[in-house]
Amino acid sequence: MTADVNQSRAKLATRLAFVAAGFGVACWAPLVPFAKTRCHLGDGTMGLVLLLLGAGSIVAMPLAANLSGRFSSKPIVLTGGLGLAVTLPLLSIVSSPIALGVALFAFGAFLGSLDVAMNLHAVDVEHASEKPLMSGFHALFSIGGFLGSGTVTALLSRGIAPSSSTLLSSAILVALILVALPRMLSNREGTKQPLFAIPKGIVLVIAIFAAISFLVEGALLDWSALLLVGEHLVSAAHGGLGYMLFSIAMTFSRFVGDGIVARFGNRIVLTLGGVTALLGLCGLLLAPVAWIGLVSFVFVGLGAANIVPILFRLAGTQHTMPKGLAVAALTTAGYAGMLTGPAVIGFLSKGIGLHNAFWFLAALLACVPIFCKYVTVEDPH
Template identity: 40%
Template sequence: MLQHYMNDKIATRVIFLIAGMITAMWAVIVPFAKMNTGINDAVLGTLLLCLGAGAIISMPMAGPLTSRYGCKNVIIVSTIIMVVAAPFLSFISHPILLAFFLLIFGVGVGMTDCAINVQAIIVEKKEKKALMSGFHGMFSLGGIVGAGLMTGFLALGVNIIASTFLILFIIIFLFGISFRHFLPYANPAEGPAFAIPKGIVLVLGIICFVVFLVEGTALDWSAVYLVDSKHISDSLGGIGFTAFATAMTGGRLTGDYIVNKFGALRVVIIGSIIALLGFYFVITGIDLSILLTGYFLIGAGCSNIVPVMFNQIGKQTTMSQMVAVPAVSTLGYIGILAGPAMVGFIAHHSSLSHAFIFVALLMVIVLLLTIALQKVMNANQGSL
């Protein structure tokens, strides 16, 4: 019955939802993986780097593969990789094996992310109207659903392994009713898979790197931080990322209206300040309500910064858009997938609170770079 209402646009929304769910599921598993293996923060940071490495390895492959085999086949294979690898993350007790399955899981995450964005671009062009914010909003909604359900199952006394399988059953069901409507084709391959960013594009890439690093920190470290540093019950560890993802979703779904009303630069500046306020609450807070407020503010503040930066790619003339987009995207994904490893090393040599202070300082750089970027864009093509 549900398939009767399915089309490629709805199917694209569903696969973004699935990608968000399975990524958020890992966020809740992280402290359990740490306990199962008995590793410290530094080793955990290294293992998270394995996940990022797997994703970064697979990302350049996704474009040529979708061009040759179509979005549908690539998304099917990459989703299967994630679903098969995910259960092992919840019970493996040997760090080397965990590193291996994180690498495999990362391959699936990276390839899925690129392939669904390729499909989203094609569907948006075919529909001849803006859909991208809505697609990415579904990813954020998936984060809420995945982290919320996992946290709920754990709070009810379901163990982490069973909770993981329950989420995967939901994912398999959603995938089963939608995969037939994934696009069996993609655009022909054109342009380099990767280019080193320069000039304004480098500034855009750095900003995206930092904001994605913030998102990666919330994804991979929020549960560990609440449980280990703030002594919150491990069954509630995922609630921090849930608050972050809720604010991120709301910000993305209303982003076009907000930017049109207040202006892109103002949104970035205000967003950076809001995120910094959120970090203050997260770092200094003790009460759970204050901590959750902090995570919510970080999500709300960061939600529209990256879309604004990608909008500026089309306005700059330093690099062609075909080259600039993959360059900025790669920097961004390095931030979200590999950046959290930095947090682990800082936490090992100091504390997680100090690591979060470091990430907050990076947000100050975003604020300063955005102001500098406005001056350049004003001189070249007008203000943000």
């Protein structure tokens, strides 16, 4: 079997793993109202229980990186993918808050393990291909998300029970993982690494950038509709339009991002992407009419789309820390940012108002183009 065939198989495996991860986590979203009702949870308690998903991911990521380095990404992708498939149906039947919390923690742990392992594999596949591929891989995570939420929503809307809907979804998830597995590279490093190491040097800056990027995305997910409605730009019924446009623009930009990075390099794309996203966020906050505010979401999505894929590439190619530890630090910081983002905005909005809280987001986002030169010192471009 030629090297080109091996690379093609490895690319397909990585794409399938990203689709599987996006598909699996998105299958949970339509189930949230059912779980809340079944477990008799109020809004506040449900919010606390939902945090356990992110907590499970954060706890599992360093271990997944360590095991991936010792045994390769293959067994971790298998464990993470099959674990998601097993716990997803449990989320549709558990009927007590404790059981739901435990199931969500396990679901998050399997998701975090799959996330780290597939990104480590993506770094190696990209390195072997000698051309940018990371943005395209991350675009497929978004496609998987659309497919996952769409599949479960369609099944539920036809009157199929949540338990049956999740079983069918789990079967799709298992199929994706089993097709991907034999095509994956054996990227075993065979070296013992510490389970956890504090990020340092360039990895620390990469992790901070990741936390900022995910924090902005999490804040947009939970608060952008309220901002649009509160500023009287759209009605409550149309509050979700902004995030929808952001998501579409981000997916499109990631599909074309690899070609742009190949032509202009990591530093230029990171700088221009950060500036574009920042201008979009400022446009949203200054928008006098609805169409300007909605178009601003498109600019945020286009600009922010390739920041995280570039950060994964940089984490996998830097020489300050072992690759596995660097990728784990990035993913952990990213998930922490995604979890704390909505809470931070909520806390700030109580003191200074939601509009001003979003200006705080803009100030954080400005750090990416301003300081990106410190993480792209080895950029060949």
